[in-house]
Amino acid sequence: MxxxxxxxxxxxxxxxxxxxxxxxxxxxxxxxxxxxxxxxxxxxxxxxxxxxxxxxxxxxxxxxxxxxxxxxxxxxxxxxxxxxxxxxxxxxxxxxxxxxxxxxxxxxxxxxxxxxxxxxxxxxxxxxxxxxxxxxxxxxxxxxxxxxxxxxxxxxxxxxxxxxxxxxxxxxxxxxxxxxxxxxxxxxxxxxxxxxxxxxxxxxxxxxxxxxxxWQEKFMKEATADASFRLNKKDTKTVKMMYQKKKFPYGYIQDLKCRVLELPYQGEELSMVILLPDDIEDESTGLKKMEEQLTLEKLHEWTKRENLALIEVNVHLPRFxxxxxxxxxxxxxxxxxxxxxxxxxxxxxxxxxxxxxxxxxxxxxxxxVNEEGTEAAAATAGIATFCMLMPEENFRADHPFIFFIRHNPSTNILFLGRLSSP
Known part of the structure; x- marks a missing residue:
């Protein structure tokens, strides 16, 4: 079979x-x-x-x-x-x-x-x-x-x-x-x-x-520009980096030094959620620590709306x-x-x-994933410590990250991925 x-x-x-x-x-x-x-x-x-x-x-x-x-x-x-x-x-x-x-x-x-x-x-x-x-x-x-x-x-x-x-x-x-x-x-x-x-x-x-x-908030094509994407500590590649500054649900996990960004699609029943480490701290993608701690309980804690704040975010996201x-x-x-x-x-x-x-x-x-949106075919207590956020945050996805597309009414994950190289 x-x-x-x-x-x-x-x-x-x-x-x-x-x-x-x-x-x-x-x-x-x-x-x-x-x-x-x-x-x-x-x-x-x-x-x-x-x-x-x-x-x-x-x-x-x-x-x-x-x-x-x-x-x-x-x-x-x-x-x-x-x-x-x-x-x-x-x-x-x-x-x-x-x-x-x-x-x-x-x-x-x-x-x-x-x-x-x-x-x-x-x-x-x-x-x-x-x-x-x-x-x-x-x-x-x-x-x-x-x-x-x-x-x-x-x-x-x-x-x-x-x-x-x-x-x-x-x-x-x-x-x-x-x-x-x-x-x-x-x-x-x-x-x-x-x-x-x-x-x-x-x-x-x-x-x-x-x-x-x-996207609920689209990226403007004229803001997209060539930029370097760091594959690891040594290697980079040039990508088309999209940009916009809008209010989005955003959080920061202090223990992991990781940023959480939710990008809703029109209607807000579906969202892309991105988990982005501050930097590449290991010898591979920089995601090892996060991946080792990735459980159902922690994922829910990291990404639930109650733990995210709606604030201005400078979003840099590669087209991929x-x-x-x-x-x-x-x-x-x-x-x-x-x-x-x-x-x-x-x-x-x-x-x-x-x-x-x-x-x-x-x-x-x-x-x-592009400026318009996404096309896809083919989803414990004390688990996270969130810190106070600034009035404006930067989210520059110029190195590997984990992402998923969620059906918000049911919380089912439709698609799940790791982008190591756009």
Whole structure:
């Protein structure tokens, strides 16, 4: 099984039969109020946000271990949503491993919560474009359990399209790619490369998310100029540095010597939040200390609105575009999802038989940040000490930083990244 995710995130999953079949799943992809005893739905949605964020940070740390200095960009909500659909078809130990790694076991009625989140994400009339779409492409001669197909359609809006993988796998691949291309406004033109699906493929599940939003406060193009971006203590590169001076939510974490800036998109339901160290103090990107302390509790503490002040900020932010691709098998195995990728897999909830396993999960992501906004396809007590702020602050992102795009009503992280080299 392949997962291919792009952020625009997209995830493609292929499940192999033992020994003769393969199912492909392809996915592309992303404040709660205080919960009260009389609002169980809000409580459950907060549980989902917490689960998704914990997984996002776990995966970020795992990717960072393999790539401690390079760019990282993922759509954790896309991966979680995709695996939630897979979770519908898992049983036994396989289900337990997926549930634990993605923290699904901490959320009541997990699939209903994803259903609600998808509806919230896809709502109409917003001043930005944010859409999440799912579709199943199944081998026309293979019998999937009606219950599995009904659940994916009801909870995730994933309708089944029958295709002929057995005799025309290349044509089927092109059909899938065209659908993905349309859903991502052309940003993911070829999710599935030649050879990814073949005559043994049984199912491709596609989850696509696309986001395009304009800044609440745009950067003026005439203010953009060439500037040096410090990759580390020794190396620099020239970038197009944007600039504006406006009032933004801003904070400073004294313990980490780190600045926090929130850049809202129009409508303020979505924001980009940037964590920027004062300087490069280690021998790599300057982010090591922050990354070591990056937990759910601390991230919430660092970035929640109550700890930020709306003040004048001189913002210098590089124009950048990232396109990343990951094979997630080893990373998810590191997080405890092991049986899914071999003959031990129990995906009998999909077909009624234990003859399927996931052969590969690939996640692709794309993001572009410029003066207008962002386009992306493809989320403890005493943890921080904040200091008093000056009436005006400087935020010069001319060295590596961590950023994420947050869906503020649900607090879900749609996209998460580290910019080491624009």
């Amino acid at each position: 392949f997962f291919f995710l792009s952020s625009l995130p997209e995830l493609f999953v292929t499940v192999n039969r033992q020994p003769r079949g393969r199912i492909c799943f392809s996915f592309l992809w992303v404040e709660g109020g205080r919960r009260g005893p009389c609002n169980p739905t809000a409580f459950a949605m907060e549980q989902l946000s917490t689960a998704n964020t914990r997984f996002a940070l776990d995966l970020f740390h795992t990717l960072n271990e393999k790539n401690p200095t390079g760019n990282i960009f993922i759509s954790p909500i896309s991966i979680s949503s995709a695996l939630a659909m897979v979770f519908l078809g898992t049983r036994g130990t396989t289900a337990a491993q997926v549930s634990k790694a993605f923290y699904f076991n901490t959320v009541e009625e997990i699939h209903s919560r994803f259903q609600s989140l998808n509806a919230d994400i896809n709502k109409r009339g917003a001043p930005y474009i944010l859409k999440l779409a799912n579709r199943l492409y199944g081998e026309k001669t293979y019998n999937f359990l009606p219950e599995f197909l009904a659940s994916t359609q009801k909870m995730y809006g994933a309708e089944l399209t029958s295709v002929d993988f057995q005799h025309a796998s290349e044509d089927a691949r092109k059909v899938i790619n065209e659908w993905v291309k349309g859903q991502t406004e052309g940003k993911i033109p070829e999710l599935l490369v030649t050879g990814v699906v073949d005559n043994m493929t049984k199912l491709v599940l596609v989850n696509a998310i696309y986001f395009k939003g304009n 575009k990232l396109e990343e691709s990951y094979n997630l098998n080893s990373h998810l195995a590191h997080l405890g999802v092991e049986d899914l990728f071999n003959s031990k897999a129990d995906l009998s909830g999909m077909s009624g038989a234990r003859d399927l396993f996931i052969s590969k999960i690939v996640h692709k992501s794309f993001v572009e």
